[in-house]
Amino acid sequence: MSTAVNRQIMLVEKPAGKLIPQNFRMAEAAIPEPKVGEVLVRVLYISLDAANRAWMQGVTYRGAVEANAVMAGGAIAEVVESKVPGFFAGDLVLGDAGWQDYAVLSADDLIKVPRAEPITHSLSVYGIAGLTAYFGLLYVGKPKPGDTVVVSAAAGSVGAFAGQIAKLKGCRVIGIAGGKEKCDWLLSELGFDVAINYKAESVLKALKAAAPNGINVYFDNVGGDIFEACLPQMGKYGRIVCCGAVSAYDGAAPATGPRGVPGLIVIKRLTVQGFIFTDFSAERETALAELRSWVNAGKLQVREEIIDGLENTPDGLIGLLAGENRGKRLIRVSAPKL
Amino acid sequence: MSTAVNRQIMLVEKPAGKLIPQNFRMAEAAIPEPKVGEVLVRVLYISLDAANRAWMQGVTYRGAVEANAVMAGGAIAEVVESKVPGFFAGDLVLGDAGWQDYAVLSADDLIKVPRAEPITHSLSVYGIAGLTAYFGLLYVGKPKPGDTVVVSAAAGSVGAFAGQIAKLKGCRVIGIAGGKEKCDWLLSELGFDVAINYKAESVLKALKAAAPNGINVYFDNVGGDIFEACLPQMGKYGRIVCCGAVSAYDGAAPATGPRGVPGLIVIKRLTVQGFIFTDFSAERETALAELRSWVNAGKLQVREEIIDGLENTPDGLIGLLAGENRGKRLIRVSAPKL
Secondary structure, three states: OOOOOEEEEEEOOOOOOOOOHHHEEEEEEOOOOOOOOEEEEEEEEEEOOOHHHHHOOOOOOOOOOOOOEEOOOOEEEEEEEEOOOOOOOOOEEEEOOOOEOEEEEEHHHOEEEOOOOOHHHHHOOOOHHHHHHHHHHHHHHOOOOOOEEEEOOOOEHHHHHHHHHHHHOOOEEEEEEOOHHHHHHHHHOOOOOEEEEOOOOOHHHHHHHHOOOOEEEEEEOOOHHHHHHHHHHEEEEEEEEEOOOHHHOOOOOOOEEEOOHHHHHHHOOOEEEEOOHHHHHHHHHHHHHHHHHHHHOOOOOOOEEEEEOHHHHHHHHHHHHOOOOOEEEEEEOOOOOO | OOOOOEEEEEEOOOOOOOOOHHHEEEEEEOOOOOOOOEEEEEEEEEEOOOHHHHHOOOOOOOOOOOOOEEOOOOEEEEEEEEOOOOOOOOOEEEEOOOOEOEEEEEHHHOEEEOOOOOHHHHHOOOOHHHHHHHHHHHHHHOOOOOOEEEEOOOOEHHHHHHHHHHHHOOOEEEEEEOOHHHHHHHHHOOOOOEEEEOOOOOHHHHHHHHOOOOEEEEEEOOOHHHHHHHHHHEEEEEEEEEOOOHHHOOOOOOOEEEOOHHHHHHHOOOEEEEOOHHHHHHHHHHHHHHHHHHHHOOOOOOOEEEEEOHHHHHHHHHHHHOOOOOEEEEEEOOOOOO
């Protein structure tokens, strides 16, 4: 789709409760001009992530997304005009281009990616989702072969990779997901050993049955009730990988939860550790090489859900927060032109 | 005091609320006979620890203390009769002898200690308190010189050592304690940089003022409200050392606390890790050597509160749980005789 103007999706106001379409509006602006040290890019695909919603709540590991500004978001984009040495028109780059057709990005915010593979893989298995799963599981969770690994939001983009990587490393993997269809997918396609449908059964009871000797690594994408159900089932010296807390992102979380957490952490000598994937930037190439080897050997399934049209980005995120997606959800904004 | 019988303090029932004297009763039994692989010991000093109360709640890192049994407790004792190779009458040993005059201990539960120093030091700075402070701070908290370290129950046996060790390692140390007298002691005698009296001021506000750039290491002895006040003040990549949760030991803890903990752990990439000192047994001699060098050089203050008489053990523990003590509280049961 050709656009003479730059369509932009603005965040109208910080949502007080659940995210709704009215929190966004479409605007139009001139295509911006890059200054020295910047490139102009055309956005090809936008990555939808649960974290997008957390950014609206305030400062996280990045600045808060402000009202009346273009909504932030990771994207794969094509360089249209470059004033950065080493970047050329037609290069594919990753960066926080936001929810718009065109963006100006500074050199610091650019990672060049290859055109060879399905380019969407740079936003899924070779992007935040894949690297987050890889570093979180292997560098924070440190599972050993034979360990019991539990993954929440297991059918989501990060969870599906984390569980598969745990299987590749010889672990027994229990996935927690919402709905029978997702659970079936975890078992039949992704090779999980057990799938718990938190909408249909008690997670606590199901974990007791599925992990009678305790959980060695819990890869937590959700926080809240499911975190609290896993905590007492952790085994001695267990590790909880705090990757995200999506249960608290969309709308006001319950003000209180159980106490006694520090006591349990002592008794079981748990390690509860937070991270984001950029903490391990030095290991990026190592991770990508291993991920690529698994994908090329057909050992790591990459499921991408691609929705067409920039105008569908808000609904795409709202649906993701409601748990609609399996695997990585992307918005296709434009085809490469150069 | 000479006893022809073995006086024993029994736990009458598991306390439902705050520990009270009526939860215990004094009994008398015959002095037991050691079998092969066991020694008979005479108890000299009993160690009082907040953890004693946690043992009454159920299984922790050790089995639960049962009703109608001798109350468990670490002690320094003198071997009276030995059927264990390498142990001889007159040897001083550490072990879980319980609250009684005499005990039979198996070879696995014995550590020989020197007679040379004040022998009580084997229950304080060279015992659980000192080793817990040392390993927790240095091996779990991993402070760097210049780091801001916060210690709760800072005037308690573990806290007083942890804070002093942090100072010896070049950190800025903030202690949290209950009462002006304790706070004055932390500042004037132990060299803490800041002392917060949680009974007189808001811990959250005081921490904001005292650690405006965030806490690097929080050594948590208490859990509950103070844990929750420290959490939002943690700096990026901060470490929370979960050593104990005394706020939850004595009586029913409030059922709920704040949620949102996993989210904060992610954003700040915190590590929250539980431990007990025996996790680091392989490093025991290293730790003791460094502790000894500090004590001998007058750099590490060892405060011991010694209460006379086995019959005073219950009141001694009840008072400790109420925060009466400064430093390490011990019960003197008997003088060495051999």
